[in-house]
Amino acid sequence: MNGKLSISTDSLTKHYSTTTAVIDLNLAIPAGTIYGFLGPNGAGKTTTIRMLTGLTMPTCGTAKIAGQSISDRKAIIPHIGYLPESPPIYNELTAREQLEYHGGLCDMSLSDIQDRISILLNRFGLIEHADKRISTYSKGMRQKTGLIQALMHEPEVIFLDEPTSGLDPRAARTVREVLIELADNGTTVFLSSHILPVVEELATVVGILYEGSLVAEGSPDVLKERMISSDEQTLEDVFFKVTTDDVYKENESRDILE
Ligand SMILES: Nc1ncnc2c1ncn2[C@@H]1O[C@H](COP(=O)(O)OP(=O)(O)OP(=O)(O)O)[C@@H](O)[C@H]1O
Numbered sequence: 001m002n003g004k005l006s007i008s009t010d011s012l013t014k015h016y017s018t019t020t021a022v023i024d025l026n027l028a029i030p031a032g033t034i035y036g037f038l039g040p041n042g043a044g045k046t047t048t049i050r051m052l053t054g055l056t057m058p059t060c061g062t063a064k065i066a067g068q069s070i071s072d073r074k075a076i077i078p079h080i081g082y083l084p085e086s087p088p089i090y091n092e093l094t095a096r097e098q099l100e101y102h103g104g105l106c107d108m109s110l111s112d113i114q115d116r117i118s119i120l121l122n123r124f125g126l127i128e129h130a131d132k133r134i135s136t137y138s139k140g141m142r143q144k145t146g147l148i149q150a151l152m153h154e155p156e157v158i159f160l161d162e163p164t165s166g167l168d169p170r171a172a173r174t175v176r177e178v179l180i181e182l183a184d185n186g187t188t189v190f191l192s193s194h195i196l197p198v199v200e201e202l203a204t205v206v207g208i209l210y211e212g213s214l215v216a217e218g219s220p221d222v223l224k225e226r227m228i229s230s231d232e233q234t235l236e237d238v239f240f241k242v243t244t245d246d247v248y249k250e251n252e253s254r255d256i257l258e
Helices: 043-054 073-080 096-105 108-122 139-151 170-182 196-202 220-225 235-242 254-257
Strands: 004-016 019-025 028-030 034-037 060-065 078-084 157-161 189-192 205-210 213-218
Touching: 004 043, 019 043, 019 213, 028 078, 028 189, 028 213, 034 043, 034 196, 043 060, 043 157, 043 189, 078 139, 096 108, 108 139, 108 205, 139 157, 139 170, 170 189, 170 196, 189 196, 196 205, 196 235, 205 235, 213 220, 213 235, 220 235
Parallel strands: 034 189, 034 205, 078 157, 157 189
Antiparallel strands: 004 019, 004 028, 004 060, 205 213
16 A cells, blocks of 8 residues: 555535435545445445445535546546446446447457466456357356456456355455455455455445444454543444444544544
8 A cells, every 4th residue: 555545535525405315425446445335224325335436426526536527527537447246247248348349438458368368357256158149157157247347457446345245255265365466456345345354354444324424434453442442342333333313433443544
């Protein structure tokens, strides 16, 4: 990890008519961080990711991804990979065609596209199915295709919404190993997941969103230490504590990012 910020937001806020989805979100995430983004259903995680990937405009506030303003989606696209909850892939295409198409959109050269497709299809055990239509794929195979697509242009920042969803244990382990390797090489991984043991294992920093506000942030160990209890604590205990109505106030844990 170095001091360069890959993701920074300043009072990022999104209102949908009468709903406030995200309010005054301030993030400062250095390159090489695996940032576990947690929160109950409806907390504002997807809205945050959609703002950070330029898919929806904030109502107010600003953000930069890899130094580029999110208001300029064209400028951020080459720097980001995004795996939403439902992988954005075409049933009519084969995985190879889908990935070639995506590589072209990312301005990759043909030889880079072919090299990356081959490496990643092998890594995720999909090579034998690469020339079958995606419409014939299982949920896990679709998920792997979406994940490869998010990674193939080697973006500096990767946004992942439940990346291990639908994967068998071996594939889920491969994903975890790949994410650790990416972060070791300076890629920033923004990981939204309800699977707390996965976040606890992978994340170097965890942020917990509750009703649109960041109510806790810090390393999993720091957050656990801040729980006032003699019992052994898990990230799940922290999650339940900070997402009750008796909102746990954020304080010194943010210092670790600044
Ligand atoms: N397009 C939209 N129009 C109106 N309200 C929306 C829209 N998208 C999200 N919301 C509302 O914004 C709030 C935050 O939703 P969001 O999808 O960001 O939460 P989330 O944390 O991703 O939830 P989940 O874990 O269930 O996926 C919710 O109250 C939701 O109903």
